[in-house]
Amino acid sequence: MSAHGAEAALARFFADGAGCASTPDHDALWAALRDAADGGKRVRPVLLTTVYEALGGNDDHVVAEVAAALELLHTAFVVHDDVIDADTVRRGRPNVSGTFAGQARRAGQPAARSARYGDAAGILAGDLALAGAIRTIALCGAAPATVRRLLDLLDRALHLSAAGELADVRLAVLGGRDIAETLVMEEHKTAVYSFELPLQLAAVLAAAADDCVEALGRFGCLLGVAYQLRDDLDGLFGDRARTGKSVESDLREGKFTPLMAYARATDAWPEIAPHVGAPALHEASADRVRGLLVACGARRFVEDLAADLSREALDAVAHLPVAPPLHDWVATVMAEAGSAA
C-alpha cells in the first residue's frame, strides 16, 4: 500500500504555488505550509489509493490528484486546529504558528504580539491549504459529473468537520453532559474527513455501485470513531516515546472525550474533575487521574467500544470484494492510532 503518485502531485502543488507571488511574506508562508504538509504518514492518500485500486480503478493521474487533495485538507485542518488549541509544536518542531511567533519573539516582541503574528500565519497558511484541496479536486481531470459528486462529498465533510471541531472546543470550554454527544463530536471531527471521505471518494472515482459507496461510508464512519477512541486512550495511557505527545496535554487542554463523559457519571468524577483543563497539571496528579479512569471502568468501556466498532465496521463491508485489503489495513491503522498521523 503506497501513494507515490500523491507525493508527486503534492510536490507539483507546492512548486506551482511558489510561483504565485514573490514577496518575502509569501515565500515564508508557503515554506511553512510545505513543512507542515511534509513528514506525515499519508494515511488518507494510502487509504484512497488502496481502495480505488481494489475496486478496479486504474487512472493513476486522477487518483494521485485526489489523494494529494486529501493530504492538503488534512494539513489545513491540522494547521487551523493548532491555532485553535494554541499549540506551537508538532512532530517535535515548531508548527506554522510556532515558526512565525518564534520569529517575533526573537525580534524582542512580547508574547501576546508574537502569538498574534503566529496565529495570523497559521490561519492564512491553513486557508491556502484548504483552497488548494478544493481546487485540486475541481481540476483533478475526472469527468464533470464525477467531479461534481467528489465536490459534494468534500463539501459535506467540510461542514461536518467544522461542526465536530467546534463541538470539541465547546465541550472543553463549556463542558458536556453525556457520552452520545462526545461520540457524535468524534465522528464529525475525525471519522468523516479521515475515513468516510477517502473511502467514498475512492468508490465514486472507481465508478462503484451506490450500495458500495454507502457500505464504505458506514465502514469509515464506524472505524473512524474507533480510531479516535484509541487515540483518546493513547493520549492518556500511551507510550510518550511512540506517540510523540505529552501524556498530560489532553488533560491540560480539558478535552471532554467519551472517556471523560463515562467517568463523569461515576463516583470517581468529583476527584477527576478538578484536573481536567488544569493548565498547571503535575505528573503525579495525571497519574492519579489515570488510576481513577481505570478504577471507575472508563478505560475498559472505551477499549471495548473501540473494539466493537472496529468489528461492526468490518461487518459492514464483509460482502464487498474490497474486504480483504480493508481487513489488513484496519489492523495497521488501529495499531498506529495515537501516533502523529
Add this chain to the structure above:
Amino acid sequence: MSAHGAEAALARFFADGAGCASTPDHDALWAALRDAADGGKRVRPVLLTTVYEALGGNDDHVVAEVAAALELLHTAFVVHDDVIDADTVRRGRPNVSGTFAGQARRAGQPAARSARYGDAAGILAGDLALAGAIRTIALCGAAPATVRRLLDLLDRALHLSAAGELADVRLAVLGGRDIAETLVMEEHKTAVYSFELPLQLAAVLAAAADDCVEALGRFGCLLGVAYQLRDDLDGLFGDRARTGKSVESDLREGKFTPLMAYARATDAWPEIAPHVGAPALHEASADRVRGLLVACGARRFVEDLAADLSREALDAVAHLPVAPPLHDWVATVMAEAGSAA
C-alpha cells in the same frame, strides 16, 4: 448597477448549506456565517456584474454564481481578519467570533477561554465561506476551459491576499521601514481580491480579449490601492458616524500604513511613534497624532497619491468601451471608501 442575481445565489448557498448537518454546533456556526455575509454593500458582486454586462455578457445564472462566490470570499476574509485582529464587533453587532465568545462569557467562562471558543468559531466559519467561494466558482456552469481560468485567477488572488494580510500584521507587530513596502502590502491585501479579481473574472466570463483582461487588471490594481489609501485616511480623519468605526482603532492596532511610513521619515515621527499600537490611546493623544500627520505632510501626500492612482487607473481603461460605466463607478466607490464594505 445591481446584483440581484448574486443575492438569490447567496440565499440558495445558505439554504443548501443548512441541510449539510443537523447538530446544534453546525446550526449555530452556519447562522453566524449567514449573518456575517448579510448587510454588506455588495461592492464586488456589483462591480463584476456591471463590467460583465458592459462587455456584452448575458448569462445571468453564471455571473450571479460567480458574484455570490466573490461575496463569500470577502466574507471569509473579513471573518478571518477579525479573528487575527481580535475584533469582536462589525457593523455595530457582534461578529462571528464575538457571538460565540459572548455565549461563553454569559455562561460564566473567563475571558481567555471565551476568546478561544470565539476564535475557533471564526476560523471554522471563515473556512466554510472560503470553501463555498471556490466550490461555487468550480460549479458555476461556465465551460470547463473558462472555469479553469476563473479558478486560476482566484488562486492567484488567494495567494497574494494571504501575503498581503500577513504583511499587514508583520508591519504592525515588527514594524516597517519604507513607503514602497506598505504600498505593496495594500495592493496585495485589498486591491487584488476586491478590484482586480472581480474585473478580471468579469472579462474572462464575457470572453473578452486578453488585452482587455490585462487592462482591467491594471485598472483594478491601481484603483484598489487608491481605495485602500482613502480607507486609511478615513480610519484616522473620517467621520465616525459615517464610517461606523472608532477613529482610534487603526492607531491602537498599530497599523503601519503608507501614512505612517511617510511620517516615519519626517521630524514628527518621534512624537507620533509612541502612540502607534498603544492599546490605551486617549482621544486627546489621537487628536495630537492627527495634527502631526497633517503638519508633517503625510495626509496631503497620501491624498495626492490616491488621486494620482485613481487617474492612472482610468487612463488604463480609457481605450475600452467599458470606460464610461467604470468612470461613474470610480466616483461612487471612492466617495464611499472608509465606510464598511
